[in-house]
Amino acid sequence: MLQKRERGWWKKAVIYQIYPKSFQDTNGDGIGDLPGILQHLDYLAELGIDAIWLCPVYASPQVDNGYDIADYEDIWPVLGTMEDMENLIREADRRGIGIIMDLVLNHTSNQHRWFQAACTSRDSPYHDYYVWRDGTPDTPPNDMMACFGGSMWTWEPHVQQWYFHQFAPEQPDLNWDSPAVRQELYHMIRFWVDKGVAGFRLDVIDQIAKDPDRKITGNGPKLHAYLRELSREAFREEGLVSVGEAWGADPERARLYSAPDGSELSMVFQFQHICLDNAPGGEKWDVIPLKLTDLKRCLSRWQTELHGCGWNSLFWNNHDLPRIVSRWGDDRRYRVESAKMLAILLYGLEGTPYLYQGEELAMTNIQLPIDQYQDVELLNLYRDRIAAGYPEEDVMRSIWARGRDNARTPMQWNAGPNAGFTEGTPWLPVNPNYREINAEAALADPNSVFHCYQKLIALRKRYPVFQDGTFTLLEPDSESLFVYTRETADELLLVVCNFTGNPEPYSLPDAFQRAELLLSNYTTHTDILQPYEARLYRKEEYHAI
Ligand code: TEU
Ligand code: CA
Numbered sequence: 001m002l003q004k005r006e007r008g009w010w011k012k013a014v015i016y017q018i019y020p021k022s023f024q025d026t027n028g029d030g031i032g033d034l035p036g037i038l039q040h041l042d043y044l045a046e047l048g049i050d051a052i053w054l055c056p057v058y059a060s061p062q063v064d065n066g067y068d069i070a071d072y073e074d075i076w077p078v079l080g081t082m083e084d085m086e087n088l089i090r091e092a093d094r095r096g097i098g099i100i101m102d103l104v105l106n107h108t109s110n111q112h113r114w115f116q117a118a119c120t121s122r123d124s125p126y127h128d129y130y131v132w133r134d135g136t137p138d139t140p141p142n143d144m145m146a147c148f149g150g151s152m153w154t155w156e157p158h159v160q161q162w163y164f165h166q167f168a169p170e171q172p173d174l175n176w177d178s179p180a181v182r183q184e185l186y187h188m189i190r191f192w193v194d195k196g197v198a199g200f201r202l203d204v205i206d207q208i209a210k211d212p213d214r215k216i217t218g219n220g221p222k223l224h225a226y227l228r229e230l231s232r233e234a235f236r237e238e239g240l241v242s243v244g245e246a247w248g249a250d251p252e253r254a255r256l257y258s259a260p261d262g263s264e265l266s267m268v269f270q271f272q273h274i275c276l277d278n279a280p281g282g283e284k285w286d287v288i289p290l291k292l293t294d295l296k297r298c299l300s301r302w303q304t305e306l307h308g309c310g311w312n313s314l315f316w317n318n319h320d321l322p323r324i325v326s327r328w329g330d331d332r333r334y335r336v337e338s339a340k341m342l343a344i345l346l347y348g349l350e351g352t353p354y355l356y357q358g359e360e361l362a363m364t365n366i367q368l369p370i371d372q373y374q375d376v377e378l379l380n381l382y383r384d385r386i387a388a389g390y391p392e393e394d395v396m397r398s399i400w401a402r403g404r405d406n407a408r409t410p411m412q413w414n415a416g417p418n419a420g421f422t423e424g425t426p427w428l429p430v431n432p433n434y435r436e437i438n439a440e441a442a443l444a445d446p447n448s449v450f451h452c453y454q455k456l457i458a459l460r461k462r463y464p465v466f467q468d469g470t471f472t473l474l475e476p477d478s479e480s481l482f483v484y485t486r487e488t489a490d491e492l493l494l495v496v497c498n499f500t501g502n503p504e505p506y507s508l509p510d511a512f513q514r515a516e517l518l519l520s521n522y523t524t525h526t527d528i529l530q531p532y533e534a535r536l537y538r539k540e541e542y543h544a545i
Helices: 034-038 041-047 080-096 113-119 179-194 223-234 251-257 290-304 335-347 376-387 390-403 440-443 449-462
Strands: 016-017 051-054 071-074 100-101 153-158 162-163 199-203 243-244 267-269 354-355 470-472 481-487 491-498 517-520 534-540
Touching: 034 051, 034 080, 041 162, 041 440, 051 470, 071 080, 071 251, 080 113, 100 243, 179 223, 290 470, 290 481, 335 449, 335 491, 335 534, 376 390, 440 449, 440 481, 449 517
Parallel strands: 016 051, 016 354, 051 100, 100 199, 199 243, 243 267
Antiparallel strands: 153 162, 470 481, 481 491, 491 534, 517 534
16 A cells, blocks of 8 residues: 655655666666666665655657657656556655656657647548647648757647647647546546645646637746646645656746645746856856845745745756756866765755755766757757858857756766676766766765765754745855754744855854754864855744743
8 A cells, every 4th residue: 555645745855856868777778767666765774764756667769758648558668567656656656756757748749649630631630639730731820839949749640730839840739728638637637646646746737728819838827727737637635746857837826826725736846046147148058156135145046935825846957957967067177076065955945855866966067069969959950050150169068068968868877888887888978077976886885975865855854944944045146155043933044155266254144152052064163264155054933831
């Protein structure tokens, strides 16, 4: 019998994200698989995480590594079988770890039987499952451009119509205005609830209420009505966690998404913080330096505006983002110190932390020649920007800084061949720094980034102030220090981070002179913070009886 989870369990939890293709291969085909995840459940239990967000494992032609689903209720055979999936749910549960499935409800694969049927005739009952517009093959309905490049419209000759796709042409958008589509999706979600999963991550969920005629993709007019229906019909059990990917979220919208009454979702992934080093008006490929006061202002707003009336997710990494130690830390001279600082900074905040595979090892970005990359998004960018005349070295610099394959290089388990990821040829090259950066070395080193995360996860479970404390930003104008407190009636936390590679003067506030130092990435502490030095203090508030 799988464990029953209470509503709100996720507020004390840390959720680990697995990209299955890159986690562990067990049959030598160079691609990670479900038995490979099973092999490392004890490693994850030792880290102390509470649930695994599993990127899509469903039947898929893999145009977008599984975010193009051909059958929501079948497993991509290269990853394993439905029995493997049921076994993973059971074995994870035995270790107190829930499985969170990744649901792609905005679109399917063009190989899905619904789309195949929809293309046979305009009279097919499945035709309305997708978004079609009449026209002629030479003129798309409008000039909307897809996230992976090219028009958001593709001509389908069998029915002489254009269909809408916000991503690749192989990912036709579902028509959420169709009640039949919504009921099919709710029924599918219940299939996974009945399998005993702990919840769901909802891919681009703020894009489902699209209105192409008004060129609306995100935050469409019916979005929250659809989310309330989804919650009522599919997320009936209070213990189910739901986290929506919402690139267009701001704190006001997030209060709706994560309303404490459970009317929509548990929380969302918002991306305002992680876009602060994108050039204004540019794309993510146009990198500018991060301004720390921008980050402090952004995270402070999210902390204060959701406190008591919503719930934050907390992350630096995922399978679409470059590795944070390379992005905002120093992955050469201060890799361990800066990775720990970023961890301490994030884990002192209010919300549910998401730990992306390899982040606990401070795995880094990689620089490959263009012909070794796999990701459809970056390959299309390369094609489009070279065609537009960008110098190749500029395009490669963008890809090395922001390409999604930075996060998808195989997990580095040990210093053996292919970092212990596969006995075959890895589908994407292993980062050559695996000899120094790997789980085996981290487990053996009490001062590793792994053990820093392990301690943070344990501290968040032990002290209520991590869950409930009110956030206050200190040193707001500093471009070097990120300092904040969390406070309840009984406890006070102080998080002090030197966000730079330079020594920075800092004197503890009087209130913390006798506080307990819970955790730091250095062993000696003075009034000068060392490069990337971070400290986590806690003080109990004594009340006069
Ligand atoms: O990502 C949504 C999305 O917009 C990002 O991929 C964005 O395009 C960019 O990559 C951010 O750096 C979700 C999934 O997380 C992603 O892996 C899928 O490719 C995409 O939706 C389509 O399902
Ligand atoms: Ca395999």
